[in-house]
Amino acid sequence: AQKITQTQPGMFVQEKEAVTLDCTYDTSDPSYGLFWYKQPSSGEMIFLIYQGSYDQQNATEGRYSLNFQKARKSANLVISASQLGDSAMYFCAMREGPGNTPLVFGKGTRLSVIA
Amino acid sequence: DVKVTQSSRYLVKRTGEKVFLECVQDMDHENMFWYRQDPGLGLRLIYFSYDVKMKEKGDIPEGYSVSREKKERFSLILESASTNQTSMYLCASSLAGVNYEQYFGPGTRLTVT
Numbered sequence: 001a002q003k004i005t006q007t008q009p010g011m012f013v014q015e016k017e018a019v020t021l022d023c024t025y026d027t028s029d030p031s032y033g034l035f036w037y038k039q040p041s042s043g044e045m046i047f048l049i050y051q052g053s054y055d056q057q058n059a060t061e062g063r064y065s066l067n068f069q070k071a072r073k074s075a076n077l078v079i080s081a082s083q084l085g086d087s088a089m090y091f092c093a094m095r096e097g098p099g100n101t102p103l104v105f106g107k108g109t110r111l112s113v114i115a
Numbered sequence: 116d117v118k119v120t121q122s123s124r125y126l127v128k129r130t131g132e133k134v135f136l137e138c139v140q141d142m143d144h145e146n147m148f149w150y151r152q153d154p155g156l157g158l159r160l161i162y163f164s165y166d167v168k169m170k171e172k173g174d175i176p177e178g179y180s181v182s183r184e185k186k187e188r189f190s191l192i193l194e195s196a197s198t199n200q201t202s203m204y205l206c207a208s209s210l211a212g213v214n215y216e217q218y219f220g221p222g223t224r225l226t227v228t
Contacts, residue, residue, distance in 0.1 A: 009155075033213045045205065045219035052214055091157065095213050100165040102173065103146050103207075103217050107157035 003027065004106035012112050013082045020067070021077040021109045023092030032096045034075040035103060036066065039089040048090075051075060066083050078112075087113045118142070119220035120187030121206050127226045132194040134200075144218075145211045149181065149188035152203040152222075161204075164189055165185050165211065196227045 013019040025034065036048040037063055050060045059066040067076040073111045089110050093103040104110045122137035140147065146165050150158040150173075160173030162181040171179050178200060182190045189208075193200055203224050207217040 022143075031213055035216055037219075043203070043222050045207075047216040050214060050216060097213065098211075100146060100211050101213075102146075102163045103162050104160070105154060105158040106152075 002106075003104045004094055006092055006106035006109050008109045009107075010110045010112070012114055013079075015113055015115050016081055017113065018080045019082055021079070021090050021092075022043065023075045023077065023106060023109065025073050025075060025094050026093075027073075027096050029096040032094055034066070034068070035093045035095070036064070036075075036077045037091045037105075038086075039091065039108075040085075041088070045091075049077070051106065065071060082113045084113050084115060086089060087111060119206055119208055119218050121204075121223050123223050124148060124221060125224050125226075127228065128193075128196050129135040129228055130197060132196050132226065132227075134196050134227075135212035136191040136193075136204055136206075136225070138189045138191070138208075138220055139187055140189075140208040140218070141187065142156065142208065142218070143186065146209045146217075147183065147188075148207040148209075149179075149191045150205045151175070151190065152205055160207065161191065169180075188212050196225075201225060201227045 012097045032053045034051045038046045049061045063080045065078045091108045092106045119140045148163040149161040164183040180192045206220040208219040
């Protein structure tokens with residue numbers, strides 16, 4: 001079974017609008033971390049935001065926020081005021097349990113920002 | 116700044132060749148990882164290592180091996196390259212702990228002809 005599901009292969013958003021990228025996860029471990037990465041066309045993986053399973057508040061980093069709904073096992077990324085430079089692939093990832101485990105990635109969502 | 120470097124950005128090899136992909140990190144991270152990225156499949160874990168000389172298989176280890184003789188260096192080896200190993204290979208490193216992000220190298224685009 002997939003541990004990370006991103007159901008939107010591609011999305012379009014108008015510049016300056018907000019956009020939500022969906023991510024659901026599957027784990028029975030009470031301790032886990034959720035991560036979002038951005039991959040522009042240049043190929044580098046850029047870490048955006050982190051949410052821990054025990055965190056009470058939703059994580060925010062500048063224009064990025066993570067809508068964490070633990071009971072629904074969802075960790076959606078919200079980008080406010082989209083910019084042309086936000087056009088990229090976005091990956092949701094999860095790490096379970098102790099720290100010597102790797103991130104497991106979803107298949108990604110390609111976001112295109114339109115002027 | 117954390118830096119993860121990979122030996123080549125682009126590599127072209129012939130079927131049957133032995134291929135070495137090198138990855139070096141400069142932040143004393145315990146954990147190092149090799150992923151391959153293919154369109155529509157996301158990032159899939161090949162191998163990872165949580166200590167020198169230690170290695171764990173990921174989701175797709177077949178056809179690959181790894182070596183970690185020093186903490187900062189993690190090598191991926193394709194013993195006999197095949198065309199279905201044409202892909203983008205990404206190396207990453209991290210501290211141990213569920214809340215630490217992985218830092219990625221720039222990737223190596225390998226083409227096997």
